[in-house]
Amino acid sequence: MRKLSLVSLPLLFAAIDERMPLYLPVRSDGRVEFTRWMGGQDIAFTGNTDRSAKDFFFPQSEELMRLRREGKRVEVLDTRREAEDFVLFGVRPCDVKSFDILDSVFLAGPVDSYYATRREHGVVVSLACHLPSSTCFCSAFGIDAADPAGDVAAWLAGDTLYLRANTEKGERWLAAYDTLTEPSDENAIADLQQIRDKVSALPLAKLNTAVFGGDKLATFFDLPDWESLSVACLGCGTCTFVCPTCQCYDIVDFYTGHGIQRLRCWDSCMYSDFTKMAHGNPRTTQRERFRQRFMHKLVYYPAEHEGVFGCVGCGRCLRKCPQALHIAKVMRTLGKED
């Protein structure tokens, strides 16, 4: 474990950014977003970003390739640029966990090379969640906000930042800044329990996940509650776009006049044209689309991933859904005992 005084933090950030672009949560105009470090910014060490960190590995829109036609010949062009190394600093424990879920989808064969390249080039420095918000419920999904994963984990205690490498990649990365940090005792961070106490006292910490799981399809699929749960759903894509684990996409071709530009973009199971086939969308009502999203998080994903849920309790759907239709309401309603 290494440590450095917060006074020296700008020096560390400058050194990091000199080697590779550094992105960290910056507060601006009442919003917090991962932003390229440039010094003098209001860095958000507490709370979470408005958008999740998935953008860095799975951007909202990206070009996959181009096709060029000349006469009867069609040429396939790989338009990818050389990937550059980058650092994501201050990723919260919930969002770090979301990378595992994205990995399980994109890195399971056939490997998604676009995603894999970004993952290889990105160093994730997580930050323990010192001030969780009332919309957080990561502990319900078994995430320890006091001891996050990531290549390197960081803690703030008093005027000191502690850094601990979790992976080999993290060890190599952290060693590059040995001149700026000093060795520290593993047990130097005293407030781990304090963080856990704060998290377990949150209003949604006791959300019951035990009633959900991969074998619960028949239990929940036909419940009449889906009607009252989804009646106010606008069918917008907000929940899926702000969700750190939603990973559905569409592939779209643009005709450029002399060829094709092929793009991949986020898609949303809330949309009427999602998974559109010759006969249309297999889910013809908003109730079915709404059910799909929550069944995916709580039943379908765990069915295929050894019981791991597809939600990390970041609470973005609680804050962002225009009509406040969020996963906590769904879990409470479906899991009620009567």
Add this chain to the structure above:
Amino acid sequence: MQNEMIANVSALLADGKVDRVLGWKRGELGWDVSPAVFHTPRELQQEFVYDRYCGANLSKYLVAECRKGGRLAIFLKPCDRPAFELLVKEHRISREMCHVLEVPCSGSYSYDPEAEEDRLDIRCAACEHADAHPLHKQVEDIEAMTPAERFAFWQGELSRCIRCNACRNACPACTCESCVFDNPASGVAQKAATNSFEENLFHIIRAFHVAGRCVDCGECSRVCPQHIPLHLLNRKLIKELRNAYGEDASLTAFCETDPEPSDVIGGGNRA
């Protein structure tokens, strides 16, 4: 207030005058109120709420609810009422099926869990009904900018758009059965925005599409997860329409003797 509302609609349900009620339902954390349909006085007793977090305009839900048949009671705040009238006028809902109950509003709020405080919804800061500020104050502030400043302002705001379509889906003037932007075969679906210019265009096109029909309920701004003040685009158009055609100008009251825009505003295409 809330208890009185529950008593009123419970009586309507009991007397068989309506068979369901469109209202607001309490959430898990106090501020996470959702629109809901209530079927029994018991449901109303347990879950109905009317407080500062009931910003959602319920009118548009009638488009779906009226198709299910029966009779509905609906609560409308002052700024929800014009949306209801518009939907009736455009034959999107059946006036006969609806029992309207008007409720006063002293501004709707959203809760910011990070700052741990309530925020007055941006539309309410210039509410016509609260007469705190003149309707077009926010528009005039933007008009006072130089074209370059104005461009930078909108570019900054619209660059945050994530194309979730919440603004469109909440809009009571956007009730097309199927939107051109949801049709992959239309060539303009723009699901994969190739550049940010497309996002800007989407909002400007939408503002023009609802011009003359927008009822200024401000739902577009309230529902925006990126806090883009979209209602200002509509307010600008409302202002221009009022200047050109008078207070009661509405494209839904079209008649053949209506003047052409170029005759009213001058200039036009006369070279």
